[in-house]
Amino acid sequence: MRTDARCLRQQMCRCFALFLAIVTALACNKSKNASASSEAQTAQSSAQSPLSLNVDPTGPATHVDPARAWQYLKEIVAIGPRWDGSKGQERIGQYLHSKLKGDQVEEDIFVADTPAGKIPMRNIIAKFPGTKDGTIILGTHIDTNYPLRHTSYVGANDGASSTALLLAIADQLRGKTLDGYSVWLAFLDGEEAIQDWTDTDSIYGSRHLAAKWQADGTMSKIKAFILADMIGDKDLNIRRDDNSTSWLEDLVLRAATRLGYQSHFFATSSPVGDDHTPFAAAGVPVADLIDFDYGYGNAFWHTPEDTIDKLSPTSLQISGDVILETIRLLNANADRLPASNAKKAP
Numbered sequence: 512m513r514t515d516a517r518c519l520r521q522q523m524c525r526c527f528a529l530f531l532a533i534v535t536a537l538a539c540n541k542s543k544n545a546s547a548s549s550e551a552q553t554a555q556s557s558a559q560s561p562l563s564l565n566v567d568p569t570g571p572a573t574h575v576d577p578a579r580a581w582q583y584l585k586e587i588v589a590i591g592p593r594w595d596g597s598k599g600q601e602r603i604g605q606y607l608h609s610k611l612k613g614d615q616v617e618e619d620i621f622v623a624d625t626p627a628g629k630i631p632m633r634n635i636i637a638k639f640p641g642t643k644d645g646t647i648i649l650g651t652h653i654d655t656n657y658p659l660r661h662t663s664y665v666g667a668n669d670g671a672s673s674t675a676l677l678l679a680i681a682d683q684l685r686g687k688t689l690d691g692y693s694v695w696l697a698f699l700d701g702e703e704a705i706q707d708w709t710d711t712d713s714i715y716g717s718r719h720l721a722a723k724w725q726a727d728g729t730m731s732k733i734k735a736f737i738l739a740d741m742i743g744d745k746d747l748n749i750r751r752d753d754n755s756t757s758w759l760e761d762l763v764l765r766a767a768t769r770l771g772y773q774s775h776f777f778a779t780s781s782p783v784g785d786d787h788t789p790f791a792a793a794g795v796p797v798a799d800l801i802d803f804d805y806g807y808g809n810a811f812w813h814t815p816e817d818t819i820d821k822l823s824p825t826s827l828q829i830s831g832d833v834i835l836e837t838i839r840l841l842n843a844n845a846d847r848l849p850a851s852n853a854k855k856a857p
């Protein structure tokens with residue numbers, strides 16, 4: 512993908528937030544090859560779906576409020592750049608706490624060892640309890656690109672959109688015991704590389720939280736980890752991530768189809784490296800919902816062009832409603848979900 516990114520946009524070569532492990536040969540011909548591989552992937556994943564998760568949820572679907580999601584987005588962007596070590600990093604933490612006041616909120620504070628030295632980081636987790644034993648995690652990253660810190664970059668789509676969406680989802684979860692699994696919102700710090708995207712210079716927050724939850728046994732209770740990233744693009748094209756769990760992606764597509772939004776999902780596919788990978792490695796079913804086609808040839812990604820005028824409330828609504836419907840499908844099919852492979856606490 513490093514080569515791939517250079518083909519997409521020469522000037523981005525030093526600042527990767529995402530690692531798409533596409534081989535060099537595919538790099539400059541991605542759309543053509545991606546659609547071919549998409550068909551293959553779809554066939555493969557339905558063949559691999561271990562169980563038929565075909566129970567429909569009862570009652571009406573739950574929806575996010577797109578106006579509120581959009582308001583959160585504007586407020587987060589107004590904070591300005593939120594790279595790790597900046598004033599904006601502190602402010603986004605305060606902002607999330609102010610919006611989640613009264614909710615059950617925990618912090619996972621740590622100091623990351625980065626190519627720029629030690630940087631304090633904090634994940635913020637909001638917990639909404641349910642009646643069923645088990646947890647669904649919804650994730651977003653809250654930081655913005657570090658190498659672009661001296662530009663006007665605000666990460667409206669890459670960082671702010673999914674964070675605003677999770678706040679809008681929180682609005683639908685609070686004030687009741689959820690009828691089903693608990694839902695925890697993970698606002699993750701340090702997704703972006705400080706220098707160049709590598710296994711050790713990226714996804715600092717999710718790596719730290721996954722290690723913590725493995726050590727304390729939380730991981731074995733997680734039924735699904737659904738990550739949202741760059742989901743605000745007006746022209747919403749969420750790709751199928753080959754590093755995600757096939758049956759969970761199938762469920763996401765089924766949720767989208769139930770709501771009539773399937774044309775925005777999985778027209779292309781490729782492997783994506785993002786905050787879900789430490790959870791996948793731990794054996795948790797994961798799905799990364801990411802639109803990695805942001806502007807022509809992904810031209811707005813990791814540039815100061817990543818601004819709010821490229822985004823729409825409708826895209827936030829589509830993403831949010833599909834996530835909420837996926838949660839209903841997970842609950843409706845709770846008895847037949849494939850078991851998580853996450854190890855229990857020692």
Ligand SMILES: [Zn+2]
Binds near residue numbers: 527
């Ligand atoms: Zn990024």
